[in-house]
Each structure stands twice: as structure tokens, then as C-alpha cells.
Amino acid sequence: MKVAVIQFPGSNCDLDTVHVLRDILNVETNLVWYKYFDESNYDAAIIPGGFSYGDHLRSGVIAAHTQCMQQVREMADEGKAVLGICNGFQILVEAELLPGALMQNSCLTFVCKWVTFRAETQRTAFTNLIPKGELLHMPIAHHEGRYVNDKRELKALYENDQIVFRYVDEKGEPTQEANPNGSVDNIAGICNLEGNVVGLMPHPERASEKILSPYSGDDGLLIFGSMLRFLRTGGKLTCQSLVEHR
Amino acid sequence: MPTYLVEVVIENKPAARDPEGETIGRDLINKGGYDMVTRVRTGKYLRLEVKADSDKQAEDIVFKMCNELRIYNPVVHTCTIQVRGTEK
Numbered sequence: 001m002k003v004a005v006i007q008f009p010g011s012n013c014d015l016d017t018v019h020v021l022r023d024i025l026n027v028e029t030n031l032v033w034y035k036y037f038d039e040s041n042y043d044a045a046i047i048p049g050g051f052s053y054g055d056h057l058r059s060g061v062i063a064a065h066t067q068c069m070q071q072v073r074e075m076a077d078e079g080k081a082v083l084g085i086c087n088g089f090q091i092l093v094e095a096e097l098l099p100g101a102l103m104q105n106s107c108l109t110f111v112c113k114w115v116t117f118r119a120e121t122q123r124t125a126f127t128n129l130i131p132k133g134e135l136l137h138m139p140i141a142h143h144e145g146r147y148v149n150d151k152r153e154l155k156a157l158y159e160n161d162q163i164v165f166r167y168v169d170e171k172g173e174p175t176q177e178a179n180p181n182g183s184v185d186n187i188a189g190i191c192n193l194e195g196n197v198v199g200l201m202p203h204p205e206r207a208s209e210k211i212l213s214p215y216s217g218d219d220g221l222l223i224f225g226s227m228l229r230f231l232r233t234g235g236k237l238t239c240q241s242l243v244e245h246r
Numbered sequence: 247m248p249t250y251l252v253e254v255v256i257e258n259k260p261a262a263r264d265p266e267g268e269t270i271g272r273d274l275i276n277k278g279g280y281d282m283v284t285r286v287r288t289g290k291y292l293r294l295e296v297k298a299d300s301d302k303q304a305e306d307i308v309f310k311m312c313n314e315l316r317i318y319n320p321v322v323h324t325c326t327i328q329v330r331g332t333e334k
Contacts, residue, residue, distance in 0.1 A: 057290070057317070058290075058319065061316055061319075064316070065315060094316060094319070096316075099321070100321055101262075101319045101321045101322040101323075103258075104265065104266060105265075106263065106265045107265070108265055108266060108269060148262050148321070148322050149321060150261065150321065153321070182263070182265070
């Protein structure tokens with residue numbers, strides 16, 4: 001079981017992610033420069049946060065057109081686990097592995113704070129340990145995190161159980177006040193149809209040690225732990241069976 | 247082969263809110279005394295120099311490029327391409 005954390009020019013949450021996987025979860029993890037990524041060597045890929053290519057033109061769009069992302073697309077097609085965190089989420093959206101767009105925050109500023117969000121589905125490779133409705137605490141740190149999609153696509157996301165996380169208040173309600181960036185329907189994370197590709201704006205790698213959390217929590221481990229469970233149980237088979245089950 | 251100046255303007259679709267444009271309109275332009283300005287939409291502007299046989303060909307190349315390389319995100323953006331003549 002081997003995980004790749006892909007490093008693009010401008011990635012800056014790569015080492016944190018490697019630290020959590022290697023030092024806390026004892027998973028064999030390689031930090032891979034995007035030019036040298038070979039998907040056949042890995043069971044899962046994580047695209048970490050940061051500012052790939054300086055966010056030029058639009059966050060994630062340049063990284064999305066690299067050869068490396070073609071390989072990530074192949075991984076996704078094979079049913080392997082792919083996670084995009086923050087800028088990684090933006091890259092997955094621009095690579096059209098996930099639908100929609102991530103636009104400038106409605107408050108116009110970079111927002112860096114801890115948020116509360118709710119798990120909306122347990123069927124994905126990264127949420128199978130998290131009961132639906134569970135509240136999670138993790139920090140966000142982004143300027144372009146406002147998830148946007150048109151009504152038709154949004155309806156399809158609900159119908160296909162592709163909404164993975166929504167920002168909520170401490171009562172678990174998706175209020176406007178709890179929405180840090182103006183995302184439609186407070187969406188904080190989504191997945192592809194099969195559930196093996198997930199993108200989210202909050203940073204699980206910054207919330208995986210109790211000492212780092214104002215809530216004394218390690219909710220981030222639930223995301224990475226779910227990935228490990230997905231890999232241990234045969235990955236794509238489990239995911240596929242879940243899709244069929246639905 | 248002549249070089250054509252081609253302008254590409256990327257704007258948010260009407261359904262995608264443009265908070266930057268709203269803020270510029272409300273807090274700078276309207277509060278600065280220009281009440282007659284009723285709407286501001288921001289966007290991104292690219293000015294390209296393109297080698298092509300004709301202005302039509304230059305436009306076609308840029309159209310293909312914008313779609314192929316996702317210069318705009320079709321979910322939330324519109325993209326306008328205009329050929330502005332040849333570069334001296």
C-alpha cells in the first residue's frame with residue numbers, strides 16, 4: 001500500500017500531508033515531483049494545498065493541464081483513491097475530474113480560520129469512517145473556495161450523492177454565517193460519481209494532531225483513515241460495490 | 247506570415263456572482279459620486295499575438311486554444327474573442 005503526495009511548483013501543504021501519513025499513520029508515502037509521477041507505482045494520490053503555478057490565470061488550471069494530471073485521471077478511471085485538498089481540489093475541478101468551479105470568496109479576502117463542516121455521505125474513499133451527519137473541525141486557508149455550479153448540475157450532484165461536505169454551525173445547520181466563502185449550498189467538498197475522487201477546501205493534514213487543534217481534535221485522521229480502509233479492503237471493488245448497492 | 251493581435255476577455259456568467267465587481271461598483275464608483283454607473287462586472291483580459299494567414303484563422307486558433315486549454319471555465323465563465331488587426 002503506497003501513497004503519493006504530488007508536489008507541483010507552488011504546492012506548500014505537501015510536507016504536512018506526508019508527515020501525517022508517514023509519522024502518524026505509518027503509511028508508505030512518497031513525496032513526488034509532478035514530472036516524475038508514475039501512477040502505476042501507487043494505490044492512492046493526494047494533491048496537496050498551496051498555490052500551484054502562482055494561481056496564474058485561475059487557481060489550479062495550469063497544473064490541471066500537466067502530463068501528471070493525465071496520470072491522475074488514469075488512476076481515477078482505474079478506481080484508485082484520489083484526494084485534492086484546497087488547491088488540490090481546485091486542480092481536480094480544473095482537470096474536470098470533479099464538476100463545477102471554485103471562485104473567489106464572496107468576502108473578497110483570503111480566509112484562514114477553523115471551520116465546522118458536516119459529512120454528507122459515507123460512501124466515498126475518504127469518508128467511509130465518518131457517519132453521515134458527523135460534524136468535523138478543520139482549518140481552511142484560501143482565496144478561491146466559493147464552490148459554484150449551475151442548478152442542473154447541482155441537482156445531479158444531490159441525486160448522485162456527490163456532495164461530501166457542507167459548512168455548518170455548531171448545531172449542524174448550514175447557515176449563511178457558517179459559510180466562510182459564499183459556496184452554493186455551503187458546499188465544502190464533493191466527489192465524483194464513483195466516490196473514489198474527493199476534493200475539499202478544509203485541510204485535514206492540519207487537523208490530524210490534537211495539539212494543533214483548538215477543539216483538541218484530530219478529525220483529519222478520519223479522512224486519511226478512511227482512505228487506508230478503502231485501500232485495505234481492495235479499493236475499487238469496495239467503492240464499486242457501494243455504487244452498485246445504491 | 248502576419249501577426250494578429252487577439253483579445254480574449256473572460257467574464258463571469260450572469261448567474262455566477264461577481265463580488266469584486268459588486269464591491270468596486272458599490273464602494274468605489276457609487277460612493278465616489280458616479281451614481282449613473284449601475285453595474286460593474288470584472289473579468290480577465292488576455293492580449294495575444296498570433297501568427298496566422300488571416301484574421302479568421304487567428305480567431306479560429308484562439309477559439310480552439312481557449313476551449314482545449316480551459317482558458318475559461320465554461321461552467322461559470324463566458325469568453326469573448328476579438329481580433330484587433332495586425333501587429334506592426
